[in-house]
Amino acid sequence: MMKKEMIAMLLAGGQGSRLGVLTEKVAKPAVAFGGKYRIIDFPLSNCINSGIDTVGVLTQYQPLRLNTHIGIGIPWDLDRNEGGVTVLPPYEKSENSEWYTGTANAIYQNMEYMQEYHPDYVLILSGDHIYKMDYEVMLDFHKANKADVTIACMPVPMEEAGRFGIMVADESGRITEFQEKPEHPSSNLASMGIYIFSWKALKEALIALKDQNSCDFGKHVLPYCKEKGRRLFAYEYNGYWKDVGTLGSYWEANMELIDIIPEFNLYEEFWRIYTKGDIIPPQYISADAVIGRCLIGEGAEIYGEVHNSVIGPNVVVGRGSVVRDSIIMRNTSVGENTVIDRAIVAEDVCIGSNTVIGFGEEVPNVKKPSVYAFGLAVIGEHSVIPDDVKIGRNTAVTGVTVPADYPDGVLPGGQNIEAKEGDAL
């Protein structure tokens, strides 16, 4: 009988539609972050650093890049004879086949996987947050309180508490009330979407709620457990934790890594973040290059200027080009004398010469004003941007664009281009 004290279930199936074109072809946990990482590296590294060697990764939306990235788990030492990492996509059953309809539904559909390890505790994680956390300390807290469910929470400013799922707890930490995005919050402890369940409580709740539509942990499972009189505790976490759910917060979290001593420090020996290191050579900074405050990944070649930016592996920035306040992901090339200002450029993009990305005033985006905001110009993966064009702010461009897509050579602020994918490059 295989026996693991605690296993982790990592929810990585979501699209993350608020990241716009960045998640058009990949699931949010597979989006690049901090130069060489992908978002899922953070929870996976936390697992192995916390001594959890059995992780089920639940995938659904666009899983190819995620699957390739995870493989058999070698980068995280999760290639194990017993346990290790297992990718769990939805599957066909003899009757009643369905997609994962909600977070708890996805876990319910993988009951057999969990059962195999006879866990005492199950850790539920989501694949879209940037943080370092020792889940073992949280488990100690769970045990000490003889809890059935422990919910990791972090204090947020009271005026922002209305945007979160709020936990109201008594002095001992026991949760007395949930408030989902409350107008008048009575606490500032926001749920981080990280739960430890005692196996019995989880199993019982999932079976009881199996017919619940879109069964969700926050909306259904936690209230159910509380109703049943289970012991729910709030575990207060005070370290760095960042939800990178919007383009603005994604951009900001990347930029915070550039601070001289960043609050979220990747350079500490302790609690290293692991990733699939498929690009090996060092980066080259040419004699004409000007390098400001920035992060630059392996194999990049910089001939122009880079200021206050995060540059991924294998990126080429041509002579005379200036990159400022931007994120450029791996394998993208930037031509000569191009200016990129406050932009997010996804992977494998080819940007021409004498082009400007990010200029002029901020205008609300005409199609998705809440997604393409923050003054950012966003370029989707595998796109091509021709020479001599100008792209405004709060814009999105995907696909292989040609000069004809830019009337008078300009894409004004607030506009989008969705061009066809080519087999260019």
Added chain:
Amino acid sequence: MRAIGIILAGGNNNRMRELSNRRAIAAMPIAGSYRAIDFALSSMANSHINKVAVFTQYNARSLNEHLSSSKWWDFGRKQGGLFVFTPTITKENSLWYQGTADAIYQNIDFLKSSHEPYVVIASGDCVYKLDYNKVLEYHIAKRADVTIVCTTCNDPSEIERFGVLRMNEDSRIEEFEEKPMVSPYNTVSAGIYIIRRRLLIELVEKAGQEGRNDFVRDILIRYKNLKRIYGYKIDTFWSNISTAESYYKTNMAFLNPEVRNYFFRQEPAVKTRIDDFPPAKYNPGAVVKNSLVSSGCIINGTVENSILFKDVYVGNNCVIKNSVILNSVYFGDNTHIENCIVESRDTIKANSYFCGEDGVKIVVENNDRFAV
């Protein structure tokens, strides 16, 4: 592939000066991210040789650490794999490897228990990429007994480090002299040989019984008139790093865009152990010109015409010029380094000044970490 691989990585060379105190030459860091042995190992993997033996002897700790998992070169296989042979005491023998032929002789069972018809022998201290299959095809076409890969040495002062040879029009080797002081020829052995497995066993056993220990001197040179020994000339990048000067020069060659392109961008790729450092970080005050910078570096000062290996910290107002900085070096503020190789894991105290006046200077401080 019809061959197994042997990499000779046991050697030391006092012309590496202080650098070889710490590690075997095959474990010397190269071009920011690699170790010398990666080039032979990757060439083997890329040539689909899937059974490779590495012979080590001198100060192998660093090399063993590097080879601790064979997965980086895709050698973690049930068929074949990576074998590391260090000298051991047996009933017949309790000596160290007395030479390259002796190293093979002491591990003759590895050869005997293999079934591949050919053996590729390479040394672990050269930087190159080579498809050994092409050499093997040539070897078979020439009906050669031994094929020696060779290259041109354009610097007469370097000739004395190499085996110098002369081939006839058919590329058969007629003259072969090991490390001559001067030579009228400039074709040198690249230290890569192809030989039939059974012939290698026969020659090595005979040499072993006669107490002859060196593969080049006691086998290749002695047999050159008796056996069909051919040269296979390469004109791609090849460099041997076994002196401090050539080590420095080889690293600096990677500042040349053609060399970088050949090794970093063109297939097949050179593989190495991955060690999970974050991207390089540039803080205000960083000025970097014509340099290679590896992952994990944090730069606050000036770096020019230099190679920074992984996890190097450059303090405020530092100036690093024309230098090779090995892994995990910490430079305190206001340090000036010029024409130097700085040994790995060292801490250079603030306000230090090191400059190689005539030729490259090797800096070994042995300070405690962060004792700035």
